[in-house]
Amino acid sequence: MKPSRAILVCCAALALALAWVIRIGFPELGETRIPQGQSASFSGMELRLERLSPVESLPPGFEGGDPNLPVPGAVYLVAEFSLAGDPEPNSSCWAYLAGEGRGWNETFQSLPSGFYQRCGDAPSGQVTKVFEVPKRALGEVGGVWISFSKTDGEPEAEVQAADRVFFEAAGPLG
Amino acid sequence: MSALSQLLHELWLLLARFTKIPRTVWGSLAVAMTASWVAYFGSILIAGEVIVAMPWLLIGCLSLGLVAQLSAVIYALRTLLGGGAKFGDALAETMLPFLSVYWAFGFVDGIIHNVMDVINARFGFFYFADTINSMNPLSSPVVLVGVIAVLVASFVLRRWLEWRYDKTGRNVVGLASAVVEAVFLFLLGISGFRIVSWVMLWLGDRNLASWLDQALAWIKAAIHIDFPEFLAAGWEAVGVPLANMVFLPIAWLALAGVVAGVKAPKLAELWGAERSQLGSLRKALLAVVDAVYNDIDDKVLPFVYSLRRVFQAGWPFLGGYVLLFHMLHWLGGSLDGWIATLITLSGSNPLLLMPLGGLLDQVVITGLQLLLLAAAFQRVEELRLAKAPSPTPGWLNALLVGAVLAAVACAQSLTTGFGGASRAAVGEVVKVGRSEVGVSDARMGDEVVIGQDAEHSDQLFVVVRLSVFNAYPANSVTLSLSAGGSDYAPWDGISYYRSLPGFRSSCDVVFEVERSALAGGASIRAESAGYAAEFALGELAPVASVTANVLIEEVAP
The missing domain is CATH 1.20.5 (Single alpha-helices involved in coiled-coils or other helix-helix interfaces)
Structure with missing residues (x-):
């Protein structure tokens, strides 16, 4: 050798x-890091993280938000986004809460009427994503990943384009 | 000398060879194994990056990683054996058996699980599920055509590269050919099974399937044996332990033989004539074999002849070698378990420290395994040249060695089980892979009530409470019930259970079990990422009705 x-x-x-x-x-x-309060754009839409905070219960009106109380030992973390622009057809976005070496997918969401598939094909408005996380993990949450994607429109459609941005929380949560 | 003392003699000879390895070889081996480790974890890391841009690049990454690993193994074996087959030839001849061994014994599953862990931790489970779904050839005609096109193109490209390699003899062309072959096999493995499933479902809807069911029912009524069930139980009871205990070490030794350059005849020579002199029927058959799989001469026969050479070494040698191989793996498994426990106790992110655990397994243990393979194959050659006739008949040797291996396997199963299963009691929570699994509140009855519905059966319902906890993203847990020599899947068809990071998920799991099978007791087997735990259910008294809460309940402890 x-x-x-x-x-x-x-x-x-x-x-x-x-x-x-x-x-x-x-x-x-x-990765692309967007501080809380600033916008990221994809496929004609502009998304901005307005608020990221824990709540003990959810108000009525969330998709699948029943029961409105988190499971014992957990807490709801609410991410409020404002959506502007005119998203192209079949574009969508979904959220993933970033912890340390782990993360949590969105549990519930509240969408303006006419929304299709999480974010896209929608008029402007507010999008609220809700995550259920263990209370002990709140301190490790640094922000929210948003994955934008555009598909060919069929069920189980192939993703034609995708982009990810990291919305940074303004401060520590726990 | 009896077969048993011969076996111990062979075991001692193999052990003694470890001490005679020159110090310079240790250095080369360490470097080769470190390169293999870099290739393995490098491919996982890169796969996690490229999957965002294009999911299909995952296959290219894993293929490159496997070829790099195989190259390191071949380099190390050639160094240890002091020569052998030309590097490119050895690479071409071992790629197919290497991947087959990797696939059959769960190594490919292991690398895919590791990639899944990385993607889960970074992007979430839904992202990975979406990605895998987008690679389903049945999801759209475009994907199906694309998969078939890539399969055909990679087949043609590999044939061309092999032709170029035969002409030029350049190792880089051999490497490129091996990568293309790995892509072909990976794509076939990852996408092909979905097409096979679709064909099986389609066939299941045809009249042919009902005729087959009727024929099997008629046979079962006539001979009172459920033949498919009998075969499945037989395979589970004998085939799986035998494969893990004997076939894996022997397949590895045969791979070492291919690298050492065991000569194999061509298919035409085996048929007793050169191809030009073959009869028209044989020639036509050979042409078909060539068209579909021209690799029989290059890839299958060398492995088969190497396997034959290994078996010619005799049962006492094989017994000693297999025992040593398993001692080494037992050592590796134990060290791996201790490291996993240390990581858990320290509260560190296991994914961050994953390469550290791999360093032990892939550099130290695999390096020692290669040393054993080289020593064992050299002994195979010595025994072949010595041609010493055994004083005892071959069948008696086989019987004695088989008995020793069975005794060792039983001793191993008393502590950890054949598949490395730890023993637990109902009510306990144990570690299974990266998950904490608990089975409690076992009961059984003639009827099970789920929600508003009461289900009746001629058999018995066994209900257990399952809990799964993961601090970090982890592989799912599968559950089965073993009783009377048969394995039973959960009654509702749910095949896996998981929890979100930091949550404990609990639910009742229902099994429908033959009454007679429960006479000898039953156990619940939980498996995750190659680890297993068995919960002995003990004595259960059946009651008229049991209630099952199959809804998943979560808490964040």
Whole structure:
């Protein structure tokens, strides 16, 4: 074995370890980060995170929001977005709450009437995404990932284009 | 010398060879295994990046990772064996058996689960589910045509690359050919099964299926044996343990034989003539085989002949080698378990430390395994050249060695089970892979009440309370009930259970079990990511009616 090969492999191993720690430990590094209160745009729509805060119960009117109380030990985290612009047909967006090495998909959402598939094909208005998270995990929540996508419009349609942005929480939640 | 003492002698010889490995070889081995580790986790990391841009690139990433791993294994084995087949030839000849071994023994599942963990943690479970769905060839005609086109194109490209490799002998062309072959096999494995499922469903709706059901029912009535059930139970009881205990180590040794350059004849030679001299029927048959799978000469026969060479070494040697192989894996499994426990106790993100655990498994344990393979194959060759006749008949040797392996397997199963299952009692919560699983409140009755509905059966309903907790995204847990030599899936057809990170999910799971099967007791088996736990149900007294709450209840402890 030539020493140069051994050095090369050692360098590759160190590079992998570093890349792993960065990508898994700090997934939002190098991604598009939008501070709370600023807008991200995709496929004709503009989305802005207005508020991210925990609540103990939900008001009526949420899609599937019954019961309106979280399970024991958990809390609802409400992300309020404002939507502007004129989204193209079959475009959509969905949310994922970012913790440390883990995350939570949206549990409920409140959409303006006429909404199709989470965000797209809708008039402007307010979109509220609700996450149910363990109370003990509130301190690790750093923000919300929003995945925008555009499909060919069929059921189980192929995603034609996708984009992700990270909406940063204004401050610590827990 | 009896077969048993021969077995111990062979085991001792193999152990002694470890001490004679030159120090320079250790260095090369460590470098090769580290490169393999980089390839494995590098491909997982890159797969997590590219899947956002284009899900299909996942297959390319995993293929590149596997070929890089195989290249490192071949390089290490060639170093240990002191030569052997040309690198490109060994790569071409071992790709198919290597992937087959990887697929059959759950290594491919392992890498896919690891990719799933990375994607789940970064993007959420729905994203991964959406992504996998978008790769379903039955989801749209465009995807179906695309999959078929890529399969055909990769087949043709590989044939062209192999032709170029035969002409030029350049390793880089051999590597490219292996990558294309891996893409072909991965695509076939990931997408092909959906097409097969669709065909099976389609066939299930045809008259042919009902004729077959009637024929099986008639056979069952005539001989009082449910033949498919009997075969499934037999495979579960004998086939799976035998495959894990014996076939896996022997398949690895045969792969080492291919790398060592075991010569195999061509198919035409086996039929007793050169291809030009073959009869028209044989020639036509060979042409069909060539068209569908021209790799028989290059990929199947070398492995088959290497396997034959391994078996020729005799039962005592095989017994000693298989025992040593499992001792090594038991050591690896134990260290892996301790590291997982340490990570859990420290409260660290297991995904962040995943490569650290892999370092032990893929560098240390796999490196030792390659040393064992090289030593074992050298011993195979020594035994072949010595051609010493065994003082005891072959069947007696086989019987004795089989008995020793069965005793070891039983001893192993008493503590951990064949598949590495830990034992637990009802009411306990145990770790299964990365999940904490509890089974409690077991009861059984002639009738089960679910919500407003009461279900009756000639058999018995067994109901248990299942709880699953995951602090971090983890693989799902599957549940089955074992009784009377048969395995029963949950009655409602739900095949897996999971919890969101930080939540504990609980629900009642119902099994419908033959009354006679419960006479000898029953156990619940929970499996996740290759780990398993068995909860012994103990004595249960049947009651007239039991209530089951199958709705999932969550708490955040």
